[in-house]
Structures are given as C-alpha cells and as structure tokens.
Amino acid sequence: MEGLAPDALRIAVLGAGSWGTTFAKVLADAGAQTTLWARRREVAQEITETHRNSDYLPGINLPPNLRAHDRLERVLAGAQQVYLSVPSQSLRSNLHSIRDIVPPDVPVVSLMKGVERGTGLRMSEVIANELGIDVERIAVVSGPNLALEIAKKQPTAAVVASASHATAVAVAQAATNEYFRSFVNTDVIGTEFGGVLKNLIAVAVGIADGVGYGENTKASIITRGLVELTHFAVAYGAQAETMSGLAGLGDLIATCESKLSRNNTAGRLLGQGYAFTEVIAQMNQTAEGLSSVGPILELAEQRGVHMPIVAQVAQVLEGTLDPRELAPHLATDSDEPQGE
Numbered sequence: 071m072e073g074l075a076p077d078a079l080r081i082a083v084l085g086a087g088s089w090g091t092t093f094a095k096v097l098a099d100a101g102a103q104t105t106l107w108a109r110r111r112e113v114a115q116e117i118t119e120t121h122r123n124s125d126y127l128p129g130i131n132l133p134p135n136l137r138a139h140d141r142l143e144r145v146l147a148g149a150q151q152v153y154l155s156v157p158s159q160s161l162r163s164n165l166h167s168i169r170d171i172v173p174p175d176v177p178v179v180s181l182m183k184g185v186e187r188g189t190g191l192r193m194s195e196v197i198a199n200e201l202g203i204d205v206e207r208i209a210v211v212s213g214p215n216l217a218l219e220i221a222k223k224q225p226t227a228a229v230v231a232s233a234s235h236a237t238a239v240a241v242a243q244a245a246t247n248e249y250f251r252s253f254v255n256t257d258v259i260g261t262e263f264g265g266v267l268k269n270l271i272a273v274a275v276g277i278a279d280g281v282g283y284g285e286n287t288k289a290s291i292i293t294r295g296l297v298e299l300t301h302f303a304v305a306y307g308a309q310a311e312t313m314s315g316l317a318g319l320g321d322l323i324a325t326c327e328s329k330l331s332r333n334n335t336a337g338r339l340l341g342q343g344y345a346f347t348e349v350i351a352q353m354n355q356t357a358e359g360l361s362s363v364g365p366i367l368e369l370a371e372q373r374g375v376h377m378p379i380v381a382q383v384a385q386v387l388e389g390t391l392d393p394r395e396l397a398p399h400l401a402t403d404s405d406e407p408q409g410e
C-alpha cells in the first residue's frame with residue numbers, strides 16, 4: 071500500500087463492528103497494514119472503497135492502509151498479529167472457521183469483553199481451547215475504550231495483558247499511536263474480568279438513570295460495584311491493583327458515565343420500564359453485559375462471592391425486581407450495617 075514503510079506490520083482484525091473497525095483504525099494509524107474481516111461483503115466493500123463503515127462509525131473517515139474483505143483466508147494470509155472482535159457468544163464458532171488458517175506463532179489478541187454462556191470461560195480461555203495454542207501467544211486488550219471517541223482520535227489509554235510480557239509488549243507497540251497509548255501487564259484474569267464486570271455495573275447505573283435517580287445513587291453503585299468486581303476478580307486469581315487500573319476503575323468510569331455505552335443504554339431502557347425483550351429489540355449493537363450476567367453469577371456462587379448489585383441486575387432482567395428497587399438494596403440484602 072502507498073505511503074507505508076516497506077517493513078510495516080501486517081495485521082488481521084476479525085469483526086467489523088464498532089470496536090473491530092475502531093481498533094483496526096488505531097493499528098493502521100500506528101502504521102500497520104491492516105485488513106479487517108467483515109461478515110457482509112457490502113460492509114467490506116464500503117470500508118475498502120470509500121474508507122467508511124457507515125453502519126457502525128457514522129461520519130468517521132478510515133485510513134487508506136485499512137482495508138476489508140469478507141473472506142477469512144484473504145484476511146489472515148501473511149498476518150503477523152491477529153485480533154478478534156466479534157460478539158463473545160459467537161467467538162467459539164468463529165474460531166472453528168479459522169482454526170486451520172491462523173498463521174503459526176503469531177500473537178492472537180482478544181478485544182472482547184464477555185464470558186461464554188454455558189462454560190463461564192473468559193475469551194482468552196476460549197481462544198486457547200479452540201485454537202489449541204500456547205497461552206504465551208494470547209493477549210487481551212481492555213480499558214476505558216468507547217469506540218466512537220477513539221475513532222475521533224480523542225486521547226485514550228488501554229492495557230494489553232498477556233501471560234508473556236514479550237507478547238504484551240509486541241501488541242502494545244502495534245497499538246500505540248499519537249492518540250492511543252497501550253500499557254502492559256501480565257494479569258490476564260484481572261484485565262479480562264474488569265472488562266466483563268464493568269458492563270454489569272454499567273447496566274445497573276443505566277437502570278438507576280432510567281428510573282430518574284441522580285448522581286449520589288450512581289456514584290454509590292459505581293463505588294460499591296468496584297468492590298464487587300474486585301472481590302470477584304481476586305477470588306478468580308486477579309491482582310487487586312488491576313481493578314483500580316485502566317481495565318477496572320478506568321473502564322467502570324467510562325462505561326457508567328457515557329451515553330455511548332450500549333450496556334448503560336440497555337440499563338437505562340430497563341429503568342424506563344421496558345421489558346428485557348423490548349430492550350433487546352431496540353439494541354442494534356452488542357451489549358455484552360446482558361449475556362454475561364448469568365455466567366458471572368454462577369461463577370460468583372462457585373467461589374462464594376457476594377454480588378448484590380449484579381444479582382439485582384439479573385432480577386431486573388428477569389422481570390422479578392422493580393427497577394426502582396435496585397438502588398435501595400445496592401449494598402446488602404441484610405438490614406444490619408456492614409463494613410464498607
């Protein structure tokens with residue numbers, strides 16, 4: 071491609087929704103020759119020919135070194151890094167399709183923030199499982215990363231985690247440019263669970279917002295939510311510090327405060343009185359929290375972690391709790407005062 075360094079990294083990104091496209095833009099703006107896989111041919115054509123993805127990133131111009139294709143073989147051929155950004159519940163079936171064509175030895179990176187229903191596995195675990203690759207080749211990216219803001223080049227930070235520091239560094243180098251800065255750590259569990267759990271707290275905050283409660287209520291949910299997500303993640307082997315970093319508190323703030331967040335929006339609709347099925351019908355993008363709530367509560371129960379806010383989100387989704395009742399019970403189901 072014109073204007074690119076001859077040794078430019080060749081990168082494949084699978085999933086041309088709002089985050090896959092935005093992350094592909096980050097990588098391309100950092101200098102990589104980036105190819106996106108879009109399921110629909112017309113989306114791939116629009117990206118390559120007009121440098122737009124109008125369904126997901128209206129008004130955003132994509133760089134010329136970002137192209138798209140609807141054939142996985144074409145996208146993956148010669149890739150030196152592979153990024154995955156499909157809805158979490160579809161990851162396993164997508165991995166089946168690429169199992170034999172992912173180039174050997176290259177890093178495989180999850181951009182997703184969900185857990186698999188049925189197994190409760192994190193996305194990096196599903197990748198290791200399905201591709202049968204060494205965990206040292208796998209990385210995950212998380213942080214306060216609302217796609218549309220990044221697509222507009224607003225300054226943003228993220229964290230790349232891998233069991234291998236060298237893999238995390240290689241991915242972070244590829245994903246750093248003048249508006250996007252990637253930090254590294256080796257706490258894959260904490261980094262992934264931070265991204266999953268903040269979605270559930272964002273649904274809770276959205277519910278409070280939809281009901282009409284103000285900033286005290288939302289700040290109470292965010293703060294107690296951080297306690298909940300930290301207890302959960304630590305019980306599964308995460309480092310507590312990760313939860314006060316970009317992938318924990320950072321993402322919690324961004325997602326709970328932004329009207330761009332799909333999880334927050336879904337919560338707001340529930341708080342306004344829409345039933346779960348009506349909310350699903352209104353959402354035209356992925357709100358991962360709605361699928362993660364069940365598996366997260368099962369995992370919490372297995373390790374004896376108490377998650378009152380997440381449990382009440384589940385009850386609102388089931389229609390067994392009036393949204394107005396969520397916040398009054400946010401700390402505990404006992405009348406006894408408890409330590410903060």
Ligand SMILES: NC(=O)C1=CN([C@@H]2O[C@H](COP(=O)(O)OP(=O)(O)OC[C@H]3O[C@@H](n4cnc5c(N)ncnc54)[C@H](O)[C@@H]3O)[C@@H](O)[C@H]2O)C=CC1
Nearest residue numbers: 086087088089090155156160182183215216217355356358
């Ligand atoms: N949008 C955002 O701001 C951010 C999203 N994420 C995460 O990125 C992941 C992807 O989300 P988005 O791109 O935002 O969702 P999206 O709803 O914008 O796009 C989803 C994409 O996946 C495709 N898709 C749907 N079903 C599929 C299937 N069965 N197989 C293959 N492709 C399928 C859609 O056609 C679309 O291209 C999620 O896990 C989300 O939590 C993470 C950080 C930021």
Ligand SMILES: O=C(CO)COP(=O)(O)O
Nearest residue numbers: 213214215216331332333
């Ligand atoms: O993960 C995100 C921000 O970091 C995007 O949040 P939503 O999926 O709720 O839009």
